[in-house]
Amino acid sequence: MPSQIGVRINIPYLQGAYLALNAIPDAYFLGDGPSCVFAKAEQIHGRHDLFSTLLSCDNGHRVQHTGVNVFNIAGDCEGIIAESLRRLAALPGCGAIFMGAMPMCSIAGTDYERVLREALAGSRTPAFVMPRRSAISGDWLDGYAGVLEALARGMDLSGAKRRAGQVALVGYLMDRNEGEHWGNLAELQRLLAALGLKAGSIWLSGRPYEELRRVRHAEAVVSLPHGRAAGRLLAKRLGVRLVEAELPFGLEASRRFVEGLGRELGREARAREVVAAELAAAAPRLQWSVPHAFLHRRFVFAGDPHYAPGFVEQIEGLGGSIVGLILMGQPVHLTAAQRQALESRPHTVFEPLPHMVEWLCDAVSHEGLDLLVGNGFAFRDIKPGLKWMEFGFPSECTHFLREEPFLGFQGALAFFSRVANETVKGLVLRPPEAPEDGAEDGAPPFPAPGGGAGTRRRTSPARRKPRRPGP
Numbered sequence: 420m421p422s423q424i425g426v427r428i429n430i431p432y433l434q435g436a437y438l439a440l441n442a443i444p445d446a447y448f449l450g451d452g453p454s455c456v457f458a459k460a461e462q463i464h465g466r467h468d469l470f471s472t473l474l475s476c477d478n479g480h481r482v483q484h485t486g487v488n489v490f491n492i493a494g495d496c497e498g499i500i501a502e503s504l505r506r507l508a509a510l511p512g513c514g515a516i517f518m519g520a521m522p523m524c525s526i527a528g529t530d531y532e533r534v535l536r537e538a539l540a541g542s543r544t545p546a547f548v549m550p551r552r553s554a555i556s557g558d559w560l561d562g563y564a565g566v567l568e569a570l571a572r573g574m575d576l577s578g579a580k581r582r583a584g585q586v587a588l589v590g591y592l593m594d595r596n597e598g599e600h601w602g603n604l605a606e607l608q609r610l611l612a613a614l615g616l617k618a619g620s621i622w623l624s625g626r627p628y629e630e631l632r633r634v635r636h637a638e639a640v641v642s643l644p645h646g647r648a649a650g651r652l653l654a655k656r657l658g659v660r661l662v663e664a665e666l667p668f669g670l671e672a673s674r675r676f677v678e679g680l681g682r683e684l685g686r687e688a689r690a691r692e693v694v695a696a697e698l699a700a701a702a703p704r705l706q707w708s709v710p711h712a713f714l715h716r717r718f719v720f721a722g723d724p725h726y727a728p729g730f731v732e733q734i735e736g737l738g739g740s741i742v743g744l745i746l747m748g749q750p751v752h753l754t755a756a757q758r759q760a761l762e763s764r765p766h767t768v769f770e771p772l773p774h775m776v777e778w779l780c781d782a783v784s785h786e787g788l789d790l791l792v793g794n795g796f797a798f799r800d801i802k803p804g805l806k807w808m809e810f811g812f813p814s815e816c817t818h819f820l821r822e823e824p825f826l827g828f829q830g831a832l833a834f835f836s837r838v839a840n841e842t843v844k845g846l847v848l849r850p851p852e853a854p855e856d857g858a859e860d861g862a863p864p865f866p867a868p869g870g871g872a873g874t875r876r877r878t879s880p881a882r883r884k885p886r887r888p889g890p
Contacts, residue, residue: 427770428796429747430812433459435562436519436549438812440481441471442593442623443631445514447481447507451500451529452521456484467795467813468595483507487524497529501538508544514628517566519549545628547573558770559812560645560723560748563592567622567649570631571656579635579657585619586611586684587637589653590646592723593623594812598819600625606827610667610677613693614686622646639684644725644752660684668729670701670831671736697828704832705737712839713737719783721745721776721793722811724769728757730792731764733831742766742783745776745797780805790842806845808837 433450437460440446450456460482464471474480485503487496500518507516516539518531531548539546547569549562557565567590588607593600604625608618620634634640634653639660642650647663654661662683667676674694681690716739720730724746731741743766750758750769761767766779776797780788784805791797794811809817810825824830 425772425774427772428745428776429749429770430559430796431459432557432559432562432565433519433521434462435559435564436517436566437463437473437482437562438559438592438594439563439566439623440517441468441473441595442625443515443628444472444625445512445627446517447510447513447515448483448517448519449500449503449507450482450484450519450521451487451496451524451531452484453486453488454484456521457482462813463595466815468597469818470596472596479510479512497534500529500531500534504535504538504546505542508539508542508546513544516544516546517549517569518546520551522555525551525555545573545575558749560725560752564590564646564648567646568652570622571649571652574632574634576632576635576656581638581659582619582636583638584615585617585637586639586641587620587622587634587653588618588641588643589622589634589650590643591621591623592643592645592725593625595814596625598821598823599825602819602822602824602833603826603830605822606824606829607667609829610673610693610827611680614677614680614684614689616680616684616686622649641680666725666729667826667830668726669733669736669834670698670828671732672729673826673828673831674698676827701828701832705835708835708839709737712842713739715739716789716842717742717783717787718838719743719745719766719780719788719791719793721791721797722747723794724748724750724753724761726811727761728753731761733835737835739789742786742788743779743791744768745771745779745793747794747796790838790845792838806841808841 433456436448440448441463457480460473460480464474473482483503485496485499487499504516504518507513518535520531535546535548549569550565591604591607604621607621611618619636620631622631622634635657637657637659639662640650640654640657641662641664643664644666650661650663660683662680664679665672665675667673677694678690681687713734714737718734718739718741720727720741727744727746734741741764744761744764746761746767746769748769753761766783768775768779771779788805791805791807792810793807795809795813795815798807798809823833825834
């Protein structure tokens with residue numbers, strides 16, 4: 420592999436924090452740093468999320484900055500921070516304030532907890548400081564989890580009283596206020612209701628701060644991968660049972676999700692009945708799509724590593740194969756078992772450099788890639804001509820105006836439907852056969868599935884030799 424430098428393909432810490440703030444409609448953020456703190460919100464508002472309220476045409480933005488920069492950071496900036504905090508707390512629509520900092524300001528050592536406490540003395544507006552450690556070395560998944568952790572650590576839980584059958588769902592990644600997430604929330608609540616449970620509070624769900632405080636009435640905390648630390652903190656503070664559930668992405672993962680909750684919360688018999696009914700309803704709907712769109716087809720996933728295990732399981736379970744995984748997050752976000760399983764697939768890379776993605780796409784396209792499923796960052800660096808389906812943050816070309824989930828049993832069918840349609844469309848619109856002119860310059864840095872560099876151009880469907888399932 421040639422030695423090249425560049426910025427790894429991952430998403431910054433602050434972007435993840437903004438996704439969380441975007442999902443709490445009355446939360447305001449004060450970032451200690453220059454104007455780029457504000458500009459990062461533009462990458463979400465109106466681009467990824469059509470219904471975002473982070474910014475406002477009347478200048479009432481929910482994201483603010485102190486203006487501290489390299490020229491004045493050495494001075495006394497605490498007065499600027501305190502005044503900004505008081506101004507935000509006085510806004511009539513402010514339900515909570517979050518304080519964070521750019522790495523440049525984080526390492527300056529400002530005691531944000533003390534400044535916040537002194538500036539808002541006597542104010543009834545709750546305020547939180549985001550974990551400083553992750554702002555320096557963390558990525559977007561740390562940023563999202565950091566907001567939840569700050570909430571779990573500092574939220575006023577007075578008046579806590581358990582209510583039978585009520586649980587708190589902590590760690591749902593609501594990256595925008597659009598239909599796929601409203602659909603996911605409805606599906607998760609439907610599955611809980613089928614078990615005789617009620618989601619008293621979902622972190623996060625597009626609901627304001629006071630509704631998040633309903634967590635204090637839960638008799639159990641169910642945590643998802645995007646908020647493990649917050650789930651543990653809340654369960655400890657409330658003195659209730661903690662259930663660390665799997666992300667229900669796919670039919671099998673949804674089955675394990677329901678069965679796990681049933682086992683942990685004393686509803687095993689009901690869970691078995693729910694799973695049997697859901698699978699019986701879903702299986703017949705896959706009869707057409709499996710042989711046409713999944714069997715022997717080849718896929719690449721690019722995006723949030725938490726969704727990669729479920730994606731791999733879904734595709735391989737329907738007879739397809741995974742020929743590449745571009746994971747935009749640090750490996751530490753996954754368990755050791757998950758990392759080992761993903762890295763056993765060909766062309767698996769965490770936080771790749773752009774040239775690595777380009778060569779990876781060259782390698783898999785020579786082998787006959789059928790569909791790349793991934794977020795918008797991946798498409799900016801891939802080779803033109805690959806068939807793709809946008810999924811995850813950021814998604815600037817694909818939006819949902821009505822409920823279309825991708826989690827749970829109903830979400831699995833909806834996701835299969837999208838993938839199947841795009842795969843078959845790619846077969847119909849496949850470009851004409853290219854001449855086989857021999858090897859191209861620059862072999863890809865990863866071995867092609869089955870060995871060799873994989874340098875032959877792809878052939879048309881009529882001339883391509885039959886492939887066996889698997890890499």
